[in-house]
Amino acid sequence: MRAVLIAALLSLTCLPARADTSEAGFLQSLGGDWSGAGMVLTRIGGTSLNVSCTLRSDASASTVSMNGTCRGLAVFTRAFSAIVKAAGQRYTGNYIGPSGQPSKLVGSRQGNRLNLNVTWARVVNGDRNATLVIEKVGQDRLLMQTVDRDLASGRSVVTSRIDLQRPSAASR
Numbered sequence: 001m002r003a004v005l006i007a008a009l010l011s012l013t014c015l016p017a018r019a020d021t022s023e024a025g026f027l028q029s030l031g032g033d034w035s036g037a038g039m040v041l042t043r044i045g046g047t048s049l050n051v052s053c054t055l056r057s058d059a060s061a062s063t064v065s066m067n068g069t070c071r072g073l074a075v076f077t078r079a080f081s082a083i084v085k086a087a088g089q090r091y092t093g094n095y096i097g098p099s100g101q102p103s104k105l106v107g108s109r110q111g112n113r114l115n116l117n118v119t120w121a122r123v124v125n126g127d128r129n130a131t132l133v134i135e136k137v138g139q140d141r142l143l144m145q146t147v148d149r150d151l152a153s154g155r156s157v158v159t160s161r162i163d164l165q166r167p168s169a170a171s172r
Contacts, residue, residue, distance in 0.1 A: 023059035023086045026109060031059035034142060038162035040072070044125045044150045049073060053162055062086050091116065106131065112136040128149040130159070140166040
């Protein structure tokens with residue numbers, strides 16, 4: 001469940017407050033409707049779930065606001081939202097999952113990739129830290145991935161990976 005929310009979070013986190021021209025163009029390219037599928041781990045070492053997600057993103061020159069839903073096993077549905085702002089090349093924001101508690105996002109963009117440090121509102125996988133990567137692929141695709149650290153082994157573990165497309169791109 002958390003992984004699905006994390007994946008949704010990924011898409012919700014790529015956004016700014018006062019952005020320069022290149023940041024504004026990047027942010028605005030994230031606007032619109034997105035849908036896709038991927039996987040989410042229920043917990044590190046646990047079972048991965050296949051999910052399908054939809055996302056509505058409203059973007060301006062400095063802010064992105066995202067609202068989405070992910071479904072898994074045709075049994076559960078989880079809503080999520082995020083608001084991200086750009087101030088120069090620094091991105092900050094909040095992600096809100098099913099708990100209703102805001103998690104903090106802070107990071108920067110490198111090319112078409114937004115790298116965000118996540119501070120969860122509560123302990124997830126033994127701590128409150130993770131990394132969210134949102135990568136724009138071409139005009140019509142977003143890859144969102146959450147990576148957490150396995151405290152037992154010290155290794156990085158992909159806890160969610162969602163591949164989203166604009167609906168018109170999926171039918172091409």
